[in-house]
Amino acid sequence: MDAPYAILEPLRPGIARLLARNPSPYTYTGTQTYLVGDEEEVVVIDPGPDLDEHLDAIVVAVGSRSLKAISCTHTHRDHSPASRPLKERTGAPIIGCAPLVLDDDGPRADASFDADYAPDRVLGDGEALAVDGHDLVAVATPGHTSNHLCFAYRGALFTGDHVMGWSTTVVIPPDGDMGAYMRSLGKMADREEDEVYFPAHGAQVDNPRRLARHLLGHRMAREKQIMKRLEEGDSTIDAIVANIYPGLDERLVPAAGGSVLAHLIELDRQGRASQHGEEWRVA
Structure with a gap:
């Protein structure tokens, strides 16, 4: 570079x-x-x-x-x-x-x-x-x-x-x-x-404030995407990542999975999603 x-x-x-x-x-x-x-x-x-x-x-x-x-x-x-x-x-x-x-x-x-x-x-x-x-x-x-x-x-x-x-x-x-x-x-x-x-x-x-608001909106939109995938039957992090990050560089897949997990944990705290073993569902 x-x-x-x-x-x-x-x-x-x-x-x-x-x-x-x-x-x-x-x-x-x-x-x-x-x-x-x-x-x-x-x-x-x-x-x-x-x-x-x-x-x-x-x-x-x-x-x-x-x-x-x-x-x-x-x-x-x-x-x-x-x-x-x-x-x-x-x-x-x-x-x-x-x-x-x-x-x-x-x-x-x-x-x-x-x-x-x-x-x-x-x-x-x-x-x-x-x-x-x-x-x-x-x-x-x-x-x-x-x-x-x-x-x-x-x-x-x-x-x-x-x-x-x-x-x-x-x-x-x-x-x-x-x-x-x-x-x-x-x-x-x-x-x-x-x-x-x-x-x-x-x-x-x-x-700066515009970007902070944009990033907050982006995270809220990602949360809605994840809820939609759960509602449509995706039950694993791998499946959710494949559907909401199409064409993602393979090197970044672990990071995407980590962020999806972080969203799922927060949705669980809110009572909107729940974990069952390795699977996630709408609460």
């Missing part, structure tokens, strides 16, 4: 981006690491995978400024592993999302979880870090993962994987929760202060 790997791209005052060389069907061109701050100090958001080229580029981009914090939106392995070697090289604390350890280590469609992530401080919803006279504010957005945070800074919202600039977000149980994800989308749609989204994958979003 013709992507600007390891090249610092200024985006707007106090915000710049570095792209990691980890392209895939789930990461698009790779993980985008953001540097926020001006002349004296900076925070790194989503340091990404532990790749020497990317780590070197982050250190060079920070330069002589003080690295106040290394902040992760969540703990998938394309987002947080570089936090540890970056801390070793700079001495900066890891401040951001909570650690996440799952008993279930079954197959997953997107990057697996980073079990070694160890924050020095966890930010709660609405907590802030001061960066060169501006606040970097944590915005809790569970759904893609239970520990997912976005970060608000000077009119921009860094959305991690909750909202992406190239694809809909994967929501896979047991940690991914469709009901929580939809509620978080509603929360984002209500935020009037966000002028732009900077996702971890894909292009910036210049009409």
Whole structure:
């Protein structure tokens, strides 16, 4: 891919981006690491995978400024592993999302979880870090993962994987929760202060509230499709995926199945669907 790997791209005052060389069907061109701050100090958001080229580029981009914090939106392995070697090289604390350890280590469609992530401080919803006279504010957005945070800074919202600039977000149980994800989308749609989204994958979003509403509508439409398939006799996730995702790239079928399962679990909570062994039915 013709992507600007390891090249610092200024985006707007106090915000710049570095792209990691980890392209895939789930990461698009790779993980985008953001540097926020001006002349004296900076925070790194989503340091990404532990790749020497990317780590070197982050250190060079920070330069002589003080690295106040290394902040992760969540703990998938394309987002947080570089936090540890970056801390070793700079001495900066890891401040951001909570650690996440799952008993279930079954197959997953997107990057697996980073079990070694160890924050020095966890930010709660609405907590802030001061960066060169501006606040970097944590915005809790569970759904893609239970520990997912976005970060608000000077009119921009860094959305991690909750909202992406190239694809809909994967929501896979047991940690991914469709009901929580939809509620978080509603929360984002209500935020009037966000002028732009900077996702971890894909292009910036210049009409953020419109996109949040669109994605919420998309999930509601998908829920209706799944209910219709149940009503018409589809009883397995494989059958539902085949009918509502025709022609899907085989590499993305596990992710589609995970999202269907997440919708079914939410429909079960609502009393509209129920599980019977490996099969699902209208309740």
